[in-house]
Amino acid sequence: MGMTLTEKILARHAGLDRVEPGQIINAKVDLVLANELSAAVAIGVMRNIKGADRVFDNEKIALVEDHFVPAKDAQSAKLAKLMKDFAGEQNIKHFFDVGRGGIEHVVLPEEGLVAPGELIVGGDSHTCTYGAFGAFATGMGSTDIAAAFVLGEVWLRVPPSIKIVYNGTPGEMVFAKDIMLKTVGTLGIDGATYRAIEYHGTTVDDLSITGRITMANMAIEAGAKNGIFHADEKTIAYVKERTNRDFLVERADADAMYERIVEIDVASLEPQVACPHTPDNVHPISEVTNETIPVDQVFIGSCTNGYIEDLRIVAKILDGKRISPNLRVIVNPGSQKVWMQAAQEGILTILASAGCVVNTPGCGACFGGHMGTLGDGERCISTTNRNYVGRMGSPKAEVYLGSPATCAASALTGVITDPRTLAAVGV
């Protein structure tokens, strides 16, 4: 019996010929990630481990300031400083301060720190994003991250894999975000708990790297341990532009065992929206717009949709227009590099001229941290990945999730809007 892509990567990192779902392994890690929140707790744990004075490899740890930065308050500044001091003390090579990084999951691929076949663990649930590159990547809590800092290995239970096959060409205004919302809606928020998702099909073969990032990012929204794509020429070209490191491109065996195979027809798919208050409460936009749903805030950004491709779509829709006077639009380019690219392409000017505020890169608004927090009774449509009660601020606020196009269309009209109707509103 063959192995899935996840099983192959795990077996190699555990020094085994093969692994089976359910098996507990000790696997070597290629990279350990933390942000200032997860690192602060992890550093505290590491200080208590006897004999653990140094990290296992100062070149295989990435520390990114992104959640409450630029520091929201003195307490947040304390955590940011704690991580910065630790990076200095341990001579951590990949430390990204404000202005030199951005959102961790946007930064790591940009910096060539993620390659096919690698095993990456991170103190953030959206670490699964790197599955877009054919890596095994999973989120963990701070104690596990502290252990990985010190040992350079983690214990893992090999997950069974769910194969999802996407076929068909996406229709007008249907993007990777819509395809992934449909996937989360189909599986349910615990539909892939303890499992790996392996993405297949002609639709995903045709997707850009950014599209695959958006989809891998939200694997956790179905509870998955990881979500993984096969690396192809696009992946290899992207990675080789950014690193000289050797990496191994592997494929799932033809006779690999999958727990389930799910097929999703993309050709018939409309733009999708996740309604409050769970990311699997997903409906086609035509159902959602049956009623008029005014919004107070539109948010564009995050590790799901804060990439240059996303901002280009938004800029194309808002170019020469003004956003609805009834709402505010907050845009967070995902990283300093995305911000600079958007500046060079004139995107930031288009967005600001339309009435959007363009913030510094960071996670703040997405998780109700700062710089875009919702108040009681407010409603937001957002390109982010979660819409649980209180996710973006008040527990009495509502969050809808959609693609950058759906969010931009809604910004123009002030109500949740099908981007396919933009012609009717003069775009």
Add this chain to the structure above:
Amino acid sequence: MRGNAHKYGKNVDTDVIIPGKYCNIIDAAELGKHALEGLDAEYTSRMKTGDIIVADTNFGCGSSREVAPIAIKGSGTSAVIAKSFARIFYRNALNIGLPIFEAPEAVDGIESGDEIEIDPPSGTIRNLTKGTSYKSAAFPPFMQSLIEAGGLQPYVEKRLAERAKV
């Protein structure tokens, strides 16, 4: 382990267990003041030390924030019984020493306010109010050995000592 049950539904996510705005706090007692705030703002004022959270499936879904189980523990809650747990929360709870029990039948047989007694070594959950008794699912052997060793920290220390010998 003995306390009154506070019962909740499915998919209690980490955003309601400890809202994002508190995630820059590291002190367990301080975090504990806000435990479950997004779901039940009165939980911490109503509960007494030793009380037990009882919930349906997928408890702790969402983010990897370790402050979620830390907040629950910091509030004085003695344990969480659920039909199932989300993956990262499960690891985090074991790692920080928040006792968790997977016991679907017990969840169905417990109502808010019932007095519950848990015997952790045997996994026996008794509903003293209703006079019923349940057994929680056993931890997989590797996790049981981690728990018996006192958590992940002693495990890491042991691995480091083994390496030092080589």
